[in-house]
Amino acid sequence: MAPIIAPSILAADFANIQKEVEMLNESSADWIHIDIMDGMFVPNISFGMPVLAAIQKHAKKPLDVHLMIEQPERYVETFKKLGADTISVHYEACPHLHRNLQQLRDLDCRVGVALNPHTSVELLADTLQDIDLVCMMSVNPGFGGQKFIEQTYQKVRKLRAMAEAQNTPLHIEIDGGVNSENAPKLIEAGADVLVAGSFVFRAEDPIATIAGLKG
Numbered sequence: 001m002a003p004i005i006a007p008s009i010l011a012a013d014f015a016n017i018q019k020e021v022e023m024l025n026e027s028s029a030d031w032i033h034i035d036i037m038d039g040m041f042v043p044n045i046s047f048g049m050p051v052l053a054a055i056q057k058h059a060k061k062p063l064d065v066h067l068m069i070e071q072p073e074r075y076v077e078t079f080k081k082l083g084a085d086t087i088s089v090h091y092e093a094c095p096h097l098h099r100n101l102q103q104l105r106d107l108d109c110r111v112g113v114a115l116n117p118h119t120s121v122e123l124l125a126d127t128l129q130d131i132d133l134v135c136m137m138s139v140n141p142g143f144g145g146q147k148f149i150e151q152t153y154q155k156v157r158k159l160r161a162m163a164e165a166q167n168t169p170l171h172i173e174i175d176g177g178v179n180s181e182n183a184p185k186l187i188e189a190g191a192d193v194l195v196a197g198s199f200v201f202r203a204e205d206p207i208a209t210i211a212g213l214k215g
């Protein structure tokens, strides 16, 4: 099956955000990946609600919101109201993860958990049944344009095996440094959602690049 492609808007030209979103609407991208950074959980600030509202106004594809923020429970309802279809909170930012997952389930969005590169997939063993998507960071979160961490393949294989052993459907999304070279290997390892920022938006032909990732 073809992977779900979710270009990361972080790499887009924010001075031309409408044009960029319209390009994604025309393309074979499935979702639009939205990186929210608070300058605390990660050492960078991306953008917040007004920019997301502007994106949502033009987007015809589901919004996949990745919250790189502390205490995400403060804002998930707002992000849902702004059109989020998937919301991922970070495992490392949630000492009461089970409660966070319940909150997302009650909001009726796809329930996502993001894992930093150092966080072991085994830590999700007892909550996997409550999760729809794991956003596996394949770079340290906070910045686009970083080098893919090779250890990711092994983590994907382990997580896919865990989901199969528990007989639970699970999207495994890879986020960071995704390109045409690692994409097929990630799919083969068990991933089914690919986030790509720089590889798409810095390409000469982003629409063809998205189609290429989709294979």
Ligand SMILES: O=C(CO)[C@@H](O)[C@H](O)COP(=O)(O)O
Binding pocket: 008, 010, 011, 033, 035, 066, 139, 140, 141, 142, 143, 144, 145, 146, 175, 176, 177, 178, 195, 196, 197, 198, 199
């Ligand atoms: O969450 C993040 C970074 O923290 C990612 O979504 C990046 O924005 C992906 O960008 P590239 O690595 O593909 O440039």
